[in-house]
Amino acid sequence: MNVSLNPNKALKPAQVIVFSFLSVIAIGTVLLMLPMSTVNGNSAGFVNSLFTSTSAVCVTGLVVVDTGTYWSVFGKTIILLLIQVGGLGLMTLTTTVAILLGKKIGLRNRILMQEAFNQFSIAGVIRLTKYVFISTMVFESLGALLLSFRFIPQMGIKNGIYYAIFHSVSAFCNAGFDIMGNGASLTGYVGDPLVNFVIIGLIITGGLGFAVMVDLFRTQKFSKLTLHSKLVLKITGVLLGVAFVLFFIFEYNNPATIGNMPIFEKLTAISFQAVTPRTAGFNTLDMASLTTPSKVLTMLLMFIGGSPGSTAGGVKTTTIGLMFLTILAVARGVDDIEFSKRRISKGTINKALAVIFVSAAVVFVMFLLLTYTETGLAFEEILFETLSAFGTVGLSLGITAELSTVGRLMITILMFFGRLGPLTIVLALSHPGHIKKQLIRYPEGKIIVG
Template sequence: MRYSFNSSEEKKAKSDQIQEMNKYFLRMMSILSFGLLLYTFGWKLEGQEAAYSHFLYSLSLIFLAAGYTVRMMVQDVRYNLLRYTVEVSIVLALLFAAALRFGFFDLDFERQLAGLNFKEFVVNLIVTITFLIELSKLSLAVNRLQLNPPQVFIFSFIILIIIGMGLLSLPNATNNGISFIDALFTSTSAVCVTGLIVLDTSSDFTFFGQVVIMSLFQIGGLGMMTFTSFFGFFFKGKYSLQNQLFLQDYINEDKIGAIYYTLIKIIVFTVLVEAVGVLLIFNLIDPSLFASTGDRLFFSLFHSISAFCNAGFSTLSDGLFEVGFRQQYNVHLVLAFIIILGGIGFPVVLGYYSYLRHVYIGSRKVLFGIEQYRHTPRVANINTKLIVRTTLILLSIGFISYLITERDATLTGLSTYGKIVTAFFGAVTPRTAGFNTVDMGALTFPTILIYLLLMWIGASPGSTGGGLKTSTFAVAILNTLSIAKGKDRVEIYNRVISNVTLRKAFSVILLSFMVIGVGVFMVTLMNPELNLIDVAFEVFSAFSTVGLSLGITSDLSTGSKLTVTVIMLLGRVGTLTVLVAFIRKARTLRYKYPEESVFIL
């Protein structure tokens, strides 16, 4: 018996050693294969150099498949059957990809996906997924760094911006090359889901460059930590208490045990909305506007993701105001509702999902006599109610205002249906989306002022959008009304808003004005020839990660571009988050001074 016990111990130790070695091997091979992917498609290779790159790229796929096979052989299948099944699929996919690269199969079928060979698209997708899987496992070790959650949040965006800048600087990413500052600006705009551009996304960037931009605002919209943590949890199969505490504030989840399931819901909801958006856009858009089905499919995918992430990027030179696209009102409506779903905030969506799920399951149990009727608890908390009602009010104000102020301007000559859709889209898009279905230069001055307000307020907390946030604006209004009524507290929906919330709202508002004020000053200082209203509009748009512009973005000087770049980053991560991240916290005060009033009025 002792021999058997020692033998099992030795087997386990040997198995652990193999798994540890294989872990580093897989990381190395995933990095190598992804690097070869970038080298192959990022540079213009010819002759022998292209042949060597092709061979090494194909060979790396076989080594990756071998590494995953070893992992499956030494791990316990009973531990997680789902993960084991996924890894089997990965091995088969890698072997299939290698066979495609070596020419054993032909999947061309004369099909092109916006100029990219379908076979290469399949292979590159598989390699990218395996790279993300291995990269994601490293995210679970982020708690070992001497960084607090706000610092990790900020640095994750900075790292992603640097990666994006490098990818956009590759020779095959652009048609005529790109400068350092333009690559930095474009990458920041994509990662921070802003949409301001200094180069034409349609004509200046290749298909590879457009895919890079789309990937950046997809990851930046949800946050890199959301993606990496999800894949890391799934494939590593375990996560520590430190990991859960680290991510608790990041995804706005109160229950620490529900963090992993919240991540799943966020990813599933995102994929579901974007997939439905792709199908609707693909079927509603006029096919005659595209040279091929592949172009039409890529247009649908790009704009669905851009809308949900509130990015505002478009593959059209004039945006949705492009000739032929400006009358696609059904597509505009689809994009508007996708924007709203992306900007309403995941806590609100998950709250209503829990409520509807509870009602559905409860109704079935009552219907089939499994149990008696039980009262459904209140799922829509004060945060959800405040956000939804504020959003509806802002959309209504924007819609009515647009109809009034633009009736003799951009709405002239449109059909009744066209006017309604354009006005509704005009109320939605300044809330951090950034698409334009009209000529921005033709907007009336009152509309520009309304846009400044809507851009400043922005989307809701926990969403893909930026801005002040709807809840912050609502709390500020409620506080003002409470003071006017002579109340000593702020009450709404039979609840009292905490003093901490009021202080945060005041701080966020003050910091937003400070950043916007400094931004306008810096841009006007470095570009004195620009109109003040145009500059203010640009800075508001950058801070609230909107992406709308009155046409001055490409005219900005290098210093102004750097200023706007910093403003976009501050607007995405939050000015208060930056202060919390880098200012040392005070110890708990065990004393309290006497209160005294300060003259305000």
């Protein structure tokens, strides 16, 4: 199949990805607006359906109506499918179907997959697509199997299996949607090691990024991993460790969260709390009852998010890692930024700076607008909600259902922006002309910084 790569005749890869997400969100909105999608048989309305569809496709988990009690089985199943499509990406699913049908994958589709997975080249992207689909099915099936040992005895075979599948897919895709009802999320399982650690495992695995998972599967030895995988794993480990220690200190004596729990339940609850702000959205503790330092730490973790090429949002672990390495290089007075005996290019550092700046600017603008439209809500509640939407986390201090129509639409836009990432949005909106090489270099100038 010959497809023109002329930018004047074809959409750019970033634009195709944006439009694919918009298409799935639109279809999901129409389906959720159907009366059969709700328990009471009434249409959920355009705004509520759009918000829920966007939250599911962008694997966020923020909800304006209770997922477990408001939506019918049909509606919940639509949400589940939207989560799966949003987590894997429409391009991944369509390419997988084409592979299964024995169709040849053309150059343009390979370029699209390269963009979708944030790969450096098109070499091996079809193989990566296969690994992504297979690994997703394996992890979600394993998670559902393990969760069924808890849910089937409590809910019966039919409901137990459905609940296990729903929450396994939601956890691996870092969506945070639950169908427990009444906004409970997983608070009823705060001391349950099986549910906690299965969900934790799925969240971490889904948030590492598909390229890292494939790299781990292939090499199984840290020293042989790619530079990207090494940085992701190190930053992820540091963030999880630091978050665990700080949350444990901040919440140890808080009677509204873990203060009155036995030590094992405390450790289990804090382990979950250290993981879930990394774009997962599930909670076993009441977010509104956290201490102020814990809320601030949660907001920071939500802004950072997961890793590139995963289902996670935020500015990503590698971006934060590169900024830390840059600061370290400046403190040491060296020009080259190094990691694992490799030099990081200036272009990569500039891209990381751009991601942080654009992300912070978008969060600030949306937060400012929400403080104007949502006058009855507290400062920290709005900031928490804004960062949760941008990081596609889904945690809330309980104000999502109280948002005005304008507020819901702004959060919808922010979830979409957070899922696709600032660079994808910028590239999609940029001029489609050919990228011109810099032919002239001006003399270097000096600017005082700091």
